[in-house]
Amino acid sequence: MPKKPLILVTNDDGITAPGIRALISVMNEIGNVVVIAPDSPQSAMGHAITINSTLHCHKIKIDDGPQIEYSCSGTPADCVKLGINEILDSKPDLCVAGVNHGSNSSINVIYSGTMSAAIEATIEGVPAIGFSLLDYRWKANFNHIKNYIKKITLKALKRGIPDKIALNVNFPNLVESKIKGIKICRQAKAYWIEKFDKRKNPQGKEYYWLTGEFINEDSNNDTDEHALNSGYISIVPVKHDLTDYDSMKKIKDWHL
Numbered sequence: 196m197p198k199k200p201l202i203l204v205t206n207d208d209g210i211t212a213p214g215i216r217a218l219i220s221v222m223n224e225i226g227n228v229v230v231i232a233p234d235s236p237q238s239a240m241g242h243a244i245t246i247n248s249t250l251h252c253h254k255i256k257i258d259d260g261p262q263i264e265y266s267c268s269g270t271p272a273d274c275v276k277l278g279i280n281e282i283l284d285s286k287p288d289l290c291v292a293g294v295n296h297g298s299n300s301s302i303n304v305i306y307s308g309t310m311s312a313a314i315e316a317t318i319e320g321v322p323a324i325g326f327s328l329l330d331y332r333w334k335a336n337f338n339h340i341k342n343y344i345k346k347i348t349l350k351a352l353k354r355g356i357p358d359k360i361a362l363n364v365n366f367p368n369l370v371e372s373k374i375k376g377i378k379i380c381r382q383a384k385a386y387w388i389e390k391f392d393k394r395k396n397p398q399g400k401e402y403y404w405l406t407g408e409f410i411n412e413d414s415n416n417d418t419d420e421h422a423l424n425s426g427y428i429s430i431v432p433v434k435h436d437l438t439d440y441d442s443m444k445k446i447k448d449w450h451l
Contacts, residue, residue: 200226200288200352203278203316207237207271207295207308210264211257214294217337218326219262221344222291225352228262229287231278237270238297240308242315244276245269252277271312279319289352290316293326294337294344300327300365300419300429301383301411313361314435322356324348329368329423339371343428347377356432363431367423375426382431383418385411 202222206215210232222228231252251268265282267274271292279286295309304310309325316323326344328335347364356362363382367374392404411420419429 201283201285202226202228203275203283203287203290203321204228204230204262205232205271205274205278205290205292205312207233207240207292207312209233209236210255210266212236212296213333213335214296214328214337216258217341218291218294218344219258219260221341221348223260223262224345225348226288228260229278229283230262230264231267231274231282232265233271233274234266234268237308239306240270240272240311241306242272242311243270243308244272250277252282271308272315275312275315275319279316279321286319287316287321289348290321290323291326291348292316292323293328294340294366295325295327296333296335297331298327298329298365298423299325299363300329300423300431301385301413302387304363304382304431304433310361310363310433313363314433317359317361318435322351323361324351324356324364325361326364326366328366335368339369339374340366342371343374343377347430359436360432360434363419363429363433365419365423365429367426367428369426373426374428377428377430378422380419380422380429380431381417382433383411383420384413385409385420 255266292312299307313323313325387407390406422429
């Protein structure tokens with residue numbers, strides 16, 4: 196019998212979130228699963244890591260199944276660092292993050308704790324996939340994307356993800372029969388117009404809620420936003436190297 200792959204599972208919505216519970220159930224069909232996830236929601240934490248306080252990590256059992264689970268007090272990136280370097284006896288064959296409650300397409304990938312966990316894994320030399328569903332509800336239905344999650348994961352294990360690359364997979368909020376297929380895309384050029392809802396608490400002290408408006412300024416049909424709006428699953432390969440190599444050539448002409 197071929198050896199089952201060791202799969203590290205994490206997220207940013209917290210270890211009890213329905214999204215990660217659905218992801219664990221799929222990964223149990225594929226390999227040996229170790230879950231290391233935040234003990235509380237860590238959405239939009241980006242690539243934050245804990246350096247000014249202690250980290251706590253302990254075994255926990257939430258659902259039935261063969262998976263081994265750890266609840267961590269840190270960020271998603273902390274969970275991956277701690278898992279690969281301290282908790283696991285060997286480097287995992289794959290790290291999967293999610294399933295995120297809400298979109299991580301386009302510029303959202305920068306803020307995402309889910310995708311930062313996946314990218315952290317690639318920094319550690321582990322291939323990774325981040326999964327997100329375009330439904331922010333806590334009770335979102337993840338059953339209709341499980342077959343696609345399994346298909347994408349098995350293909351990634353068989354064919355291999357390029358070195359230092361994480362796959363950013365986003366699912367449209369559609370039932371399985373309405374999903375048209377999968378498209379390999381680039382990240383759409385978009386941004387958020389930041390808005391702050393200013394309020395006062397009962398004691399008269401001011402506070403703010405961050406809101407905003409998503410602006411997609413990319414009308415081309417090869418982007419993740421176009422694919423999702425057209426009923427397709429989007430897959431965008433992403434990497435942690437943020438260098439703009441074309442701009443390097445222009446800056447060299449500054450003769451500093």
